[in-house]
Amino acid sequence: MKNLLLATGLTILASAGLAQEKPVLTVYTYDSFVSDWGPGPAVEKAFEQTCNCDLNLVGAGDGAALLSRMQLEGARSEADIVLGLDTNLTERARATGLFAPYSIGAVSLDVPVEWTDDIFLPYDWGYFAFVYDKTRLTDAPTSFTSLIDAPKNLKIVIQDPRSSTPGLGLLLWIKTAYGDEAESIWTGLSPHILTVTKGWSEAYGMFLEGEADMVLSYTTSPAYHLIAEEDDSKAAASFDEGHYMQIEVAAKTASSDQPELADQFLSFMTSSAFQSIIPTTNWMYPAVFPLEGLPKGFETLITPTDSLIVSAKDAEKIKDEALQEWLTALSR
Amino acid sequence: MADRAQPLSLTRVFAGGGALALLLLLTLGTVLAVWSKATFQQGLGPADWAAIRFTILQALVSAAISVAIGIPTARALARRRFPGRQLLVSLLGAPFILPGIVAVLGIIAVWGRTGYVSAVFGAFGGEPLNIYGYSGVVLAHVFFNLPLATRLILQGWLAIPLEHFRLAAQLGMRTGDVSRQLEWPMLRAVVPGAFLLIFLLCITSFAVALALGGGPRATTVELAIYQALRFDFDLSKAAVLAMIQFGLCTVTAIATLWIATPQSFAIGMGRPPRRWDGREHALVVQDQILLLLVALFLFTPLISIIIKGAPNLLSLPSQVWPSLVNSVLIAIASALLATTLSLALSALIIGLSRRRKRTSQFMEIIGFLSLAASPFVIGTGLFIFLNPYVDPFVWALPITMVVNAVMSLPFALRIILPEMQRTEHFYGRLGSSLGMQRWTLFRLAIWPRLKRPVGFAAGLSAALSMGDLGVIALFAPPDLATLPLTMYRLMAAYQTGAAGGVALLLVAASLALFWAFDRGGRLDHHIR
Numbered sequence: 003m004k005n006l007l008l009a010t011g012l013t014i015l016a017s018a019g020l021a022q023e024k025p026v027l028t029v030y031t032y033d034s035f036v037s038d039w040g041p042g043p044a045v046e047k048a049f050e051q052t053c054n055c056d057l058n059l060v061g062a063g064d065g066a067a068l069l070s071r072m073q074l075e076g077a078r079s080e081a082d083i084v085l086g087l088d089t090n091l092t093e094r095a096r097a098t099g100l101f102a103p104y105s106i107g108a109v110s111l112d113v114p115v116e117w118t119d120d121i122f123l124p125y126d127w128g129y130f131a132f133v134y135d136k137t138r139l140t141d142a143p144t145s146f147t148s149l150i151d152a153p154k155n156l157k158i159v160i161q162d163p164r165s166s167t168p169g170l171g172l173l174l175w176i177k178t179a180y181g182d183e184a185e186s187i188w189t190g191l192s193p194h195i196l197t198v199t200k201g202w203s204e205a206y207g208m209f210l211e212g213e214a215d216m217v218l219s220y221t222t223s224p225a226y227h228l229i230a231e232e233d234d235s236k237a238a239a240s241f242d243e244g245h246y247m248q249i250e251v252a253a254k255t256a257s258s259d260q261p262e263l264a265d266q267f268l269s270f271m272t273s274s275a276f277q278s279i280i281p282t283t284n285w286m287y288p289a290v291f292p293l294e295g296l297p298k299g300f301e302t303l304i305t306p307t308d309s310l311i312v313s314a315k316d317a318e319k320i321k322d323e324a325l326q327e328w329l330t331a332l333s334r
Numbered sequence: 335m336a337d338r339a340q341p342l343s344l345t346r347v348f349a350g351g352g353a354l355a356l357l358l359l360l361t362l363g364t365v366l367a368v369w370s371k372a373t374f375q376q377g378l379g380p381a382d383w384a385a386i387r388f389t390i391l392q393a394l395v396s397a398a399i400s401v402a403i404g405i406p407t408a409r410a411l412a413r414r415r416f417p418g419r420q421l422l423v424s425l426l427g428a429p430f431i432l433p434g435i436v437a438v439l440g441i442i443a444v445w446g447r448t449g450y451v452s453a454v455f456g457a458f459g460g461e462p463l464n465i466y467g468y469s470g471v472v473l474a475h476v477f478f479n480l481p482l483a484t485r486l487i488l489q490g491w492l493a494i495p496l497e498h499f500r501l502a503a504q505l506g507m508r509t510g511d512v513s514r515q516l517e518w519p520m521l522r523a524v525v526p527g528a529f530l531l532i533f534l535l536c537i538t539s540f541a542v543a544l545a546l547g548g549g550p551r552a553t554t555v556e557l558a559i560y561q562a563l564r565f566d567f568d569l570s571k572a573a574v575l576a577m578i579q580f581g582l583c584t585v586t587a588i589a590t591l592w593i594a595t596p597q598s599f600a601i602g603m604g605r606p607p608r609r610w611d612g613r614e615h616a617l618v619v620q621d622q623i624l625l626l627l628v629a630l631f632l633f634t635p636l637i638s639i640i641i642k643g644a645p646n647l648l649s650l651p652s653q654v655w656p657s658l659v660n661s662v663l664i665a666i667a668s669a670l671l672a673t674t675l676s677l678a679l680s681a682l683i684i685g686l687s688r689r690r691k692r693t694s695q696f697m698e699i700i701g702f703l704s705l706a707a708s709p710f711v712i713g714t715g716l717f718i719f720l721n722p723y724v725d726p727f728v729w730a731l732p733i734t735m736v737v738n739a740v741m742s743l744p745f746a747l748r749i750i751l752p753e754m755q756r757t758e759h760f761y762g763r764l765g766s767s768l769g770m771q772r773w774t775l776f777r778l779a780i781w782p783r784l785k786r787p788v789g790f791a792a793g794l795s796a797a798l799s800m801g802d803l804g805v806i807a808l809f810a811p812p813d814l815a816t817l818p819l820t821m822y823r824l825m826a827a828y829q830t831g832a833a834g835g836v837a838l839l840l841v842a843a844s845l846a847l848f849w850a851f852d853r854g855g856r857l858d859h860h861i862r
Contacts, residue, residue: 039827
């Protein structure tokens with residue numbers, strides 16, 4: 003206990019000491035971004051080489067939880083940047099008034115949609131997809147309808163749209179592709195759904211255990227197994243309906259006491275130095291392809307025929323209806 | 335003369351009152367804090383009511399099954415002596431303290447579609463098992479709570495003095511008579527509390543219900559709170575749901591305390607019980623088979639965690655070790671705090687029970703409150719309290735320590751309070767008739783009899799704290815982590831192998847802490 007207090011005391015002293023020397027830029031992001039296996043450490047190093055500042059990355063919850071955290075702290079927040087919201091959340095985030103427009107020079111983004119948002123700036127993106135093991139599943143479904151028609155013992159694991167970003171993505175994927183028929187698609191999928199997990203980690207863990215034949219993840223997931231583990235057995239099933247996109251964005255806060263530094267960070271975020279870190283640490287497509295191109299292995303990934311996405315405004319509107327349909331169909 | 339109420343000492347009032355205040359602050363206080371920030375959005379929808387119904391139903395079934403199997407298991411452990419019994423009893427703590435996600439993967443390895451049981455069925459041409467859904471939730475809850483039920487009930491059995499069994503044997507009582515005369519009254523006193531504890535645990539379980547629940551049919555109140563708080567930022571709804579959980583808790587607590595009748599065994603010499611009953615051959619075989627099945631049920635998932643984790647144990651990333659140190663420090667500190675709080679609270683409850691029975695019973699119910707508290711609400715409420723004054727990130731470790739202590743307080747209280755009641759009941763009068771000072775009485779008569787439950791309670795608190803992800807996830811800066819948090823971060827970064835290694839390390843560290851504290855008290859009577 004004494005040591006604990008001592009350590010806490012030292013932490014306070016240490017952070018006070020640093021604060022006097024250099025300006026501190028505080029970035030709220032999700033846990034896996036700041037973890038030692040995520041992009042955080044490399045990003046911090048690269049930015050601090052150019053900014054003469056201290057970049058303070060803080061893991062403050064995933065996706066929606068990150069936004070809730072900002073709403074909780076309000077204008078008192080220490081955060082200068084929030085990094086890790088996606089387009090399904092930006093409308094709600096905008097309405098809070100906690101975020102301010104960026105002002106950086108022109109960037110040309112390699113995001114497959116036209117980008118006009120003046121507050122939120124993308125840093126990476128990906129497609130949701132069902133990932134499977136080629137050695138276990140030889141005959142992967144090619145659409146939601148063929149998944150419905152597949153033998154009953156083909157099981158998938160998905161995430162709960164009420165607690166997970168990919169889960170919400172699947173909800174909007176089916177809603178965008180099927181509109182009013184979404185509910186009957188869910189009814190058809192229901193017997194194939196082994197279980198619904200709280201978050202991505204649980205679902206992916208169960209898939210790797212061999213419990214389910216397919217798991218809701220990203221088209222880029224097989225790249226991890228290929229590049230980091232030299233295992234080419236995982237693949238993403240390409241669906242005829244197209245694949246729903248997730249675009250991850252960052253924004254500076256209206257309450258930031260370092261607005262110039264925050265803009266400098268956003269500008270850095272779209273530079274090659276930041277973007278080249280993304281593919282093999284966050285396992286997503288970079289928002290601006292780095293000069294040297296994508297890492298070897300990414301060319302093996304599937305490219306969806308259609309990129310599906312609803313605008314931030316519509317996402318907020320159709321979310322509740324889609325959730326009700328999901329609840330009804332799966333409760334039967 | 336002996337029954338005349340003594341005035342409450344100031345120490346009792348202040349220590350007990352302080353514990354009570356801390357408990358109320360973290361449970362109801364945090365709900366009020368969340369409520370204070372709320373702008374009313376919408377009431378409860380049909381989905382919320384469905385969640386409430388499902389939550390209650392699965393908790394009732396899970397608690398009933400856990401206790402129903404726990405009673406014969408505890409009896410078998412109480413009346414048999416065999417090599418490895420001590421180890422078996424110690425290991426019973428293991429499933430209970432596993433972090434949800436580790437346990438789920440362990441259970442799947444045994445019961446899943448590609449698990450051991452399915453493999454055996456498959457060898458005989460059967461279909462693979464499908465546990466997902468209602469049955470999966472109950473299975474996982476029984477896995478977590480059967481050991482707890484067994485240990486709580488076993489404590490009751492071991493509290494029956496040797497002299498009673500000896501007398502029963504001299505009177506020529508058969509096994510059935512012993513059950514009726516000695517064991518049944520004990521069960522009446524112990525089982526309701528155990529049932530309540532497990533019922534409440536199942537109410538607030540979150541990760542388990544979701545991972546094995548199958549879908550929206552298996553939605554719990556805790557998920558609804560999570561969604562309201564983290565996804566919709568609907569603070570008023572979160573506060574309402576949290577109050578519903580407290581309401582459920584209070585109603586159940588009142589019901590069980592009303593059913594429970596205090597046991598009134600005379601006090602014995604405190605020698606280890608020897609049993610003269612239950613020696614019929616059929617009963618011995620029955621006990622053996624039961625213990626074997628329970629051990630298989632509880633330990634096969636653990637073994638699969640060991641098998642998966644062991645290869646990665648030597649190549650763990652270096653970040654794991656500081657987080658292990660953090661976790662162990664937090665666990666030890668919160669175990670000490672939790673036992674101190676429960677001793678203080680128990681003393682106050684017992685002190686009050688002589689003159690103000692209602693107040694004392696009310697306090698006992700409050701002692702359960704933190705079980706029904708949602709960690710998300712506590713975390714958010716604390717954040718609202720603290721953020722204007724201090725940097726919550728800097729205080730992450732002390733906050734986690736205090737919250738963990740309060741979260742394990744109901745267990746510690748349930749273990750310590752009945753024992754303290756018993757000893758005070760018998761030795762309190764004796765002590766005052768001998769004119770003993772309170773402290774002398776405590777040191778000579780009460781503390782030696784409390785050591786065993788206090789050790790068990792501290793071990794349980796420490797282990798619970800080790801495995802808890804709790805509020806640290808809300809407060810921790812990236813360079814500060816506990817072991818469960820590190821494991822989640824690894825899993826989110828595709829590092830499943832390393833996460834398995836950390837899971838094993840976590841189980842080992844929790845068990846080591848549990849064992850170290852529990853050892854002080856041992857299971858057999860050894861009071862001289």
